[in-house]
Amino acid sequence: MGRRHSIVNKKMGTAASKGKLYAKMSKIIEIQAKNGANPDLNPSLAQAVMKARQNGVPRDVIEKAIKKGSGQLGGAAYTEVFYEGYGPGGCAIYIKTLTDNTNRTSNAVRVTLQKYGGAIGEIGSVARQFEQKGIITISGKSRIEIVKGNETEFIDPYEQETLEMDAIEAGAEDIEFDDGICVITTSKNDYFAVSTALTHAGYKIIGSDIEAVCDNMKTLSEAEASQLETLLEHLEDDDDVQKVWTNIE
Known part of the structure; x- marks a missing residue:
């Protein structure tokens, strides 16, 4: 999972990258809004909206996505599809997409993998190596x-001690502190409740999502790692690709 985050963080500095992030999160909101436009009555939508806000998505972008998903505005019909593959050195690659054209997305993922030293895998060949966990990143206390007048x-x-107690009480599984940043891990089922509790407690959440975590990590040679980074960058440049995870340290 660490390799994915290093790439995302490098990209987040540009306006174009923020626009891509907003577009990808809008797709998630649109899908969840199909089951109701009121977050108070639709927990899945509430979770998607909360995550978008925590990642800096503007209010008007969120509201437009809700209207599209609920049918108040015209919009595409998106489907969530996962792809499994292998990269340089035989590393595992797990890809989450949201697409309105599965043939287009499947072909694009397959071509990108093959072009940059990877290959598509069979269903179940990679997914079993990963477990879905909630990952919440906190930078401080907001006031x-x-x-x-503004x-x-x-x-x-x-x-640190107070945050640790608050996180444990909310249902966190693991808490790590590093250079002023706290990373909290939860089960998939407890993620929304923990994130909501910490938000209401006033903590500044700078990242929040369900991630695919692999315990059986491996290492690559310097050349293989460089090739993998190029592959991941091209996968994440695809507008249909939401997340890419690997089992590389």
Whole structure:
């Protein structure tokens, strides 16, 4: 999972990358809004909206996606499809897509894998190596003050012991602290409840999602790692690709 995050973080600095992030999260919201446009009555939509807000997606983008998904505005019909494959050095690659054309997406994923040293795998060949977990990243404690008539957010350092207790009480499975950043792991089922509780407690969440975690990690040679990074970058450049996970350290 670490290799994926390093690529995402490098990309997040540009306006184009933010636009791509907004588009991908909008697809998720559209799918969940099919079951109802009111987040209070649709927990899956509430989770998608919360994740989008935590990742900085503007309110108008979120509202437009809800309207598209609920039929208030015209929009494409998206389907969630997972692909399994192998990369340089035989590493496992697990790909999540949202697409309105499965033939187009399947062909694009297959071609990209083959072009950059990988290959498509059989159904079940890779997925069994991964377990879905909630991953929540916190940078501090948020507080709102009125400055010159406007609400302004300030981020204060969190108290590690207090955050740890709050996370455990909310249902966290694991908590890691590193250089002022806290990464909390939850079960897939408890993810929404834990994220909601920490948000209501005032913590600044800078990343929040369901991730595919692999415990059986492997290493690659320097050349293989470079080839894999190129492959992952091209996969994630595809607008239909939502997430890419590997079993590389």
